[in-house]
Amino acid sequence: MKVADVMSTTLDWVATDTKIREVSRLIFGRGINGVPVCRGRKVIGFISEKDILSKFYPSMREYTEDPFREGNFEEMEEKVDQIFALTAEKIMSRNPTTVTPDTPLLKAQSLMFIHKVGRLPVVDKSGNLIGMITKGDIFRASVGDRLPLTDEEEYHDWQAKHYDIITDWKQRLQNEIPDLSALFRKHKVKDVIDIGFGTGEHDIALAKEGFNVLGIESSQLMAREAKKKADKLPQDVKKRLNFIFGDYSKILSQEEKKYRAAIFMGNAFLHLVPQYKKVLDAISNSLLSHGSVIVLQITNLERIFKVKNRVFDVTFGRSKHGVPSEHAFFRFYDPKDKNGYLTLNTAIFDHDERRWKFRTMNSAPIVNLNKNSVRNLLKKKGFGKISFYGGKFLGRLFREPFKPSESDWLNVIAVR
Missing domain, CATH: 3.40.50.150 (Vaccinia Virus protein VP39)
Incomplete structure (x- = not known):
């Protein structure tokens, strides 16, 4: 199986002059750990959560002078606006690891393991971004898609x-x-x-x-x-x-x-x-x-299929444990499969009093x-x-x- 068989062509990427504020918004909002940095569509770098957070940490010289960090950590937090004003090119990791559509799937998995990353840009012969592949994509292709629906x-x-x-x-x-x-x-x-x-x-x-x-x-x-x-x-x-x-x-x-x-x-x-x-x-x-x-x-x-566009319901409930503070449950149906059964899907989102985050999803066949x-x-x-x-x-x-x-x-x- 090749990378082309499972890669996503719905792409998230940023330009070299994109502000870190917007990069952070994209990473957080999409629930991903990083994005490619492109000049035109050519991949020239990659910027991750780790790259952004590293800007809060002291330099090697500062750490040598103050190894136990007696300095004011609040001052480090005040650097947020300064960091947000930087551009992607200033923070990105250069010479990122990439794969092509013809790369064997398990080779892509090995590259992720060696370089300790969770996603890789997929590029054409000219180095232009054409897709993304993640550990989750590889897992679903290798294992998940072969599992039957939950009984x-x-x-x-x-x-x-x-x-x-x-x-x-x-x-x-x-x-x-x-x-x-x-x-x-x-x-x-x-x-x-x-x-x-x-x-x-x-x-x-x-x-x-x-x-x-x-x-x-x-x-x-x-x-x-x-x-x-x-x-x-x-x-x-x-x-x-x-x-x-x-x-x-x-x-x-x-x-x-x-x-x-x-x-x-x-x-x-x-x-x-x-x-x-x-x-x-x-x-x-x-x-x-x-x-x-x-x-x-x-x-x-x-009614589900002809009037409600496959949606069963959307409900909200308060958490029993305080954190997250609220849950949202989205239930919808898929049309008949090869056996004539429908599929009921349930997605759960959590709210932490600031934003909604996707948590989990499950599906079951329905008569x-x-x-x-x-x-x-x-x-x-x-x-x-x-x-x-x-x-x-x-x-x-x-x-x-x-x-x-x-x-x-x-x-x-x-x-x-």
């Missing part, structure tokens, strides 16, 4: 520490639990199965309403968070909850009791790649053959279902009465008709 369990393990920050549970439960409770009382439901219970908020709320809930969760970290909450509940509520971590189909196959209701809240059903049909079979077998109810809360994917495909799946399991409702995020479940271009959720009630 349902791993994705929710990753999300567990942030899930309660993303969600306004007070408002959500205030609107959703009354609708679930009314539905269950109408159908004389006492015992409920919850598939993918997350951090347990729906199940705890239903237990407080008097329902017995079996919650099954494939994410160990999600289940752990839910159990911590359950341990703090009054005994009369706690006894109605049974949180189990493990494989959905396997646990359901071992359950002898027949239930009257099952719920898949918060898009849990669409995360069951590739086993959604298998889990639906297991749920169907665990429910009473007559009078049972399934509730599905599914993202309205038609691509709409109103008609959901109806067909449920009919095959004997659910003859199927009702569809629309809902807004954090809103009521069963009060509005489903509108493909307006509803955030496709909420389904299926009765057998």
Whole structure:
């Protein structure tokens, strides 16, 4: 594999006369550790964070005269404006290491290791800048792109520490639990199965309403968070909850009791790649053959792609630990892959009370279902009465008709 196969052609570079203030803004704003310095497009140097910070340090002569730095460090900090006024040419490292598009990828990796740098300019035969390659590019090409997308369990393990920050549970439960409770009382439901219970908020709320809930969760970290909450509940509520971590189909196959209701809240059903049909079979077998109810809360994917330009949501949450002070969560979908699944991507940004910084990102495959495909799946399991409702995020479940271009959720009630 060659450098040309993985290099980035979206370029950041500065001219020789660019002020260090602007260079610093570019490095910090882009989250990179340095940029090439060009005359025209010819690479003549490289300027890094280290090059800029070195200007704050004492010269060798100053260090020899005062090795323990008894001098005033505040004076060093006051040099900021002086340093910002310098040009890139005054600070840059000259004769930078470069590679060409034909350089073998692992040779580029070796050059980075030898010269202790994280990125290299890619130049043509005339030395003109045409690309950049980083350690991250090489890692993704060598390892990352060969890894499968995170499965349902791993994705929710990753999300567990942030899930309660993303969600306004007070408002959500205030609107959703009354609708679930009314539905269950109408159908004389006492015992409920919850598939993918997350951090347990729906199940705890239903237990407080008097329902017995079996919650099954494939994410160990999600289940752990839910159990911590359950341990703090009054005994009369706690006894109605049974949180189990493990494989959905396997646990359901071992359950002898027949239930009257099952719920898949918060898009849990669409995360069951590739086993959604298998889990639906297991749920169907665990429910009473007559009078049972399934509730599905599914993202309205038609609205996501046709109206919202693939964006699911953008939410903000305060940190539990003080630093960083705030988090932003950006969730969006990619179109169908070769297997017919969609991809849900979640990016997290942190705010340090001055600026936002990208922290991490993860992706998971999602089952691509709409109103008609959901109806067909449920009919095959004997659910003859199927009702569809629309809902807004954090809103009521069963009060509005489903509108493909307006509803955030496709909420389904299926009765057998």
